[in-house]
Amino acid sequence: GENVEQHPSTLSVQEGDSAVIKCTYSDSASNYFPWYKQELGKGPQLIIDIRSNVGEKKDQRIAVTLNKTAKHFSLHITETQPEDSAVYFCAATSLKTSYDKVIFGPGTSLSVIP
């Protein structure tokens, strides 16, 4: 069945360094790739997303890249800050008029060390 792999499962970086989380998806019909941040005691919140007609998208310190051929997409956080510490989930789905399942990766626990 469809699945999304995510690596690493845990990541520690020094404040100010960059963090990269990588995901691989299996369903070639997937065309929408959101990233969610989950802080302790909270639900996942969308932080950035990318559609398959775009190779890269940036929002301040956060960027996402997509390689459709390799079925890879990555989250890049630059100049990390302690408040970036959280669990990050990637996901893949296809947007169409009828329902399609969102497949989540297993998550990456990011710790930013002050």
Added chain:
Amino acid sequence: EAQVTQNPRYLITVTGKKLTVTCSQNMNHEYMSWYRQDPGLGLRQIYYSMNVEVTDKGDVPEGYKVSRKEKRNFPLILESPSPNQTSLYFCASSFQAGTQPQHFGDGTRLSIL
């Protein structure tokens, strides 16, 4: 404020005692969904609803029931809870099926003894 509200946030109960986790959204969203989150497994969908009176099974529906009598509410029912249903549960909603992103509640941690 746009939000998805789940209750209770925490519950410890015993095997076999029926329980209901409520979920309500104030965004007039058509699509609602329940997930469970377990370590190393990410979020797995239990049930979803595309609109009032329209529900369907997700990936892990066994042992759960849902109903969608009103647009804003989507309760999750465990008729006879078992210890393997101990987990962190999230309700989510989006404008319509096939649209993104989903808005998540803050979660309900269930412990079944």
